[in-house]
Amino acid sequence: xxxxxxxxxxxxxxxxxxxxxxxxxxxxxxxxxxxxxxxxxxxxxxxxxxxxxxxxxxxxxxxxxxxxxxxxxxxxxxxxxxxxxxxxxxxxxxxxxxxxxxxxxxxxxxxxxxxxxxxxxxxxxxxxxxxxxxxxxxxxxxxxxxxxxxxxxxxxxxxxxxxxxxxxxxxxxxxxxxxxxxxxxxxxxxxxxxxxxxxxxxxxxxxxxxxxxxxxxxxxxxxxxxxxxxxxxxxxxxxxxxxxxxxxxxxxxxxxxxxxxxxxxxxxxxxxxxxxxxxxxxxxxxxxxxxxxxxxxxxxxxxxxxxxxxxxxxxxxxxxxxxxxxxxxxxxxxxxxxxxxxxxxxxxxxxxxxxxxxxxxxxxxxxxxxxxxxxxxxxx
Amino acid sequence: xxxxxxxxxxxxxxxxxxxxxxxxxxxxxxxxxxxxxxxxxxxxxxxxxxxxxxxxxxxxxxxxxxxxxxxxxxxxxxxxxxxxxxxxxxxxxxxxxxxxxxxxxxxxxxxxxxxxxxxxxxxxxxxxxxxxxxxxxxxxxxxxxxxxxxxxxxxxxxxxxxxxxxxxxxxxxxxxxxxxxxxxxxxxxxxxxxxxxxxxxxxxxxxxxxxxxxxxxxxxxxxxxxxxxxxxxxxxxxxx
Numbered sequence: 146x147x148x149x150x151x152x153x154x155x156x157x158x159x160x161x162x163x164x165x166x167x168x169x170x171x172x173x174x175x176x177x178x179x180x181x182x183x184x185x186x187x188x189x190x191x192x193x194x195x196x197x198x199x200x201x202x203x204x205x206x207x208x209x210x211x212x213x214x215x216x217x218x219x220x221x222x223x224x225x226x227x228x229x230x231x232x233x234x235x236x237x238x239x240x241x242x243x244x245x246x247x248x249x250x251x252x253x254x255x256x257x258x259x260x261x262x263x264x265x266x267x268x269x270x271x272x273x274x275x276x277x278x279x280x281x282x283x284x285x286x287x288x289x290x291x292x293x294x295x296x297x298x299x300x301x302x303x304x305x306x307x308x309x310x311x312x313x314x315x316x317x318x319x320x321x322x323x324x325x326x327x328x329x330x331x332x333x334x335x336x337x338x339x340x341x342x343x344x345x346x347x348x349x350x351x352x353x354x355x356x357x358x359x360x361x362x363x364x365x366x367x368x369x370x371x372x373x374x375x376x377x378x379x380x381x382x383x384x385x386x387x388x389x390x391x392x393x394x395x396x397x398x399x400x401x402x403x404x405x406x407x408x409x410x411x412x413x414x415x416x417x418x419x420x421x422x423x424x425x426x427x428x429x430x431x432x433x434x435x436x437x438x439x440x441x442x443x444x445x446x447x448x449x450x451x452x453x454x455x456x457x458x459x460x461x462x463x464x465x466x467x468x469x470x471x472x473x474x475x476x477x478x479x480x481x482x483x484x485x486x487x488x489x490x491x492x493x494x495x496x497x498x499x500x501x502x503x504x505x506x507x508x509x510x511x512x513x514x515x516x517x518x519x520x521x522x523x524x525x
Numbered sequence: 526x527x528x529x530x531x532x533x534x535x536x537x538x539x540x541x542x543x544x545x546x547x548x549x550x551x552x553x554x555x556x557x558x559x560x561x562x563x564x565x566x567x568x569x570x571x572x573x574x575x576x577x578x579x580x581x582x583x584x585x586x587x588x589x590x591x592x593x594x595x596x597x598x599x600x601x602x603x604x605x606x607x608x609x610x611x612x613x614x615x616x617x618x619x620x621x622x623x624x625x626x627x628x629x630x631x632x633x634x635x636x637x638x639x640x641x642x643x644x645x646x647x648x649x650x651x652x653x654x655x656x657x658x659x660x661x662x663x664x665x666x667x668x669x670x671x672x673x674x675x676x677x678x679x680x681x682x683x684x685x686x687x688x689x690x691x692x693x694x695x696x697x698x699x700x701x702x703x704x705x706x707x708x709x710x711x712x713x714x715x716x717x718x719x720x721x722x723x724x725x726x727x728x729x730x731x732x733x734x735x736x737x738x739x740x741x742x743x744x745x746x747x748x749x750x751x752x753x754x755x756x757x758x759x760x761x762x763x764x765x
Contacts (some may be wrong), residue, residue: 148636149636151625151629152625155624157625158624160715168546332604426621427623430616433581433636435581435605435607435609435612435634435637437605437606437607438602439602518581522581522616
């Protein structure tokens with residue numbers, strides 16, 4: 146088969162305009178497919194990973210926006226005493242935009258001594274010592290840092306909150322790369338916040354043997370008759386509920402991914418059909434020289450696969466690079482979905498472009514292989 | 526046993542309501558080293574006979590035995606393998622692959638046979654030398670004249686040293702001077718290299734170059750003006 150590789154490449158190059166358009170179309174479609182997959186995977190990571198299942202979020206009852214949830218900070222002490230609770234982190238959340246946005250900046254104020262233990266962060270620049278020493282110090286997630294071009298030593302202001310960037314970090318949870326971590330008491334005291342003694346949510350870490358649902362009910366029951374009633378859910382459910390509107394859109398985007406696959410299929414199949422119709426006589430000559438019908442079929446298949454795979458490689462490659470460097474995310478109500486490249490995406494995208502290449506070549510390849518030699522030779 | 530034995534070969538096809546029979550119970554023997562020309566009016570079935578012998582147009586009935594193999598019984602794939610090893614086809618319109626150079630066009634049939642790259646290279650150069658085109662190896666068909674293209678086509682037909690070379694009006698698309706050059710080349714293939722040739726032509730001058738001249742009339746083969754039961758079966762008949 147490889148002996149005919151020059152023929153395949155040269156045949157594609159002969160109609161380079163057509164080939165380049167097909168490859169470009171295929172690349173664009175696979176690029177979109179990549180982004181759609183990244184969004185879906187981001188949502189799945191938020192709602193289905195282990196940490197999301199073994200952590201509870203306690204929020205003010207009937208509140209959805211972080212700006213409107215105000216829990217007494219001392220609730221944390223009550224929750225910490227419940228059996229099955231490993232730890233409780235009171236968190237103050239402040240965001241520039243509660244609605245769905247592609248450029249959400251989310252501040253998470255955590256007790257200074259709990260940040261490093263509650264979050265799996267790797268410091269990329271700056272130092273923890275300086276963070277501990279500086280009241281308005283902030284550790285900025287790498288995605289926000291890249292998007293907003295933030296560096297250590299800079300001041301960053303959002304609304305009435307101004308922080309000093311003392312470090313940038315990478316989180317094991319990609320969504321947290323879009324957060325800016327500050328001291329809890331700083332965020333509570335920030336001008337205009339006036340929320341000393343209150344937090345947005347409690348993050349409850351469960352012991353290994355704890356029953357999440359039972360504990361959630363227990364927490365809510367404990368505060369049912371208190372000054373502020375609560376709703377406690379697993380972190381995954383909390384994030385899914387918070388992003389419910391977005392999740393619907395993302396579900397719709399899922400179909401967009403399939404549409405992209407259909408688009409590539411139609412595009413490559415059209416090009417291959419045209420290439421075969423243009424070369425019926427040429428294929429008849431090759432058969433006269435002794436090429437088996439199956440080999441003609443494989444040559445056509447190779448052409449269609451090559452176009453689809455090249456376009457796929459380009460689209461996936463550019464998509465992965467942009468996803469890796471762009472730090473894209475979408476967020477709502479202080480919860481963000483990070484768009485990240487993944488090996489799974491690379492393999493799926495590659496497989497899709499190859500399978501589409503094969504499917505697109507089957508019918509024209511069959512036509513080329515089954516053509517009557519003498520009839521085809523008589524064609525002008 | 527003759528190199529080629531064609532027995533009771535009939536080819537029919539439907540054209541509208543009419544059934545056309547270009548070949549009607551044709552018998553023919555071709556010996557190793559024969560140079561045979563086949564003439565006939567347009568639509569007389571000469572190309573049909575040639576294509577049947579080349580294994581690209583299956584007959585309705587009858588047999589074509591080449592070196593003991595009845596090719597009418599072969600599957601499409603086996604027939605393709607058989608063509609690669611046994612047939613060199615010279616087309617009227619050259620039919621070179623436009624994206625391949627002269628060298629690559631000539632090399633094509635060898636890619637289907639178990640030759641090493643070095644052996645292929647040697648054979649391609651020998652074939653191109655035989656048609657005096659060694660100085661055009663890297664030229665594409667569009668960079669060649671009609672005569673040069675046909676010489677590349679001939680080199681492609683002879684490169685694998687096939688059992689038989691068939692030509693369908695190989696000079697039909699060429700001017701008089703180029704026709705002479707090509708015919709001289711074809712004659713040398715037979716006289717110097719001993720290749721077995723069957724040429725279809727409508728030009729009596731071209732046909733006259735072949736020691737054996739056949740004519741197809743109303744589906745029957747006629748050699749030297751008379752129909753015979755098995756054309757070519759008796760060497761004395763040919764010179765009669």
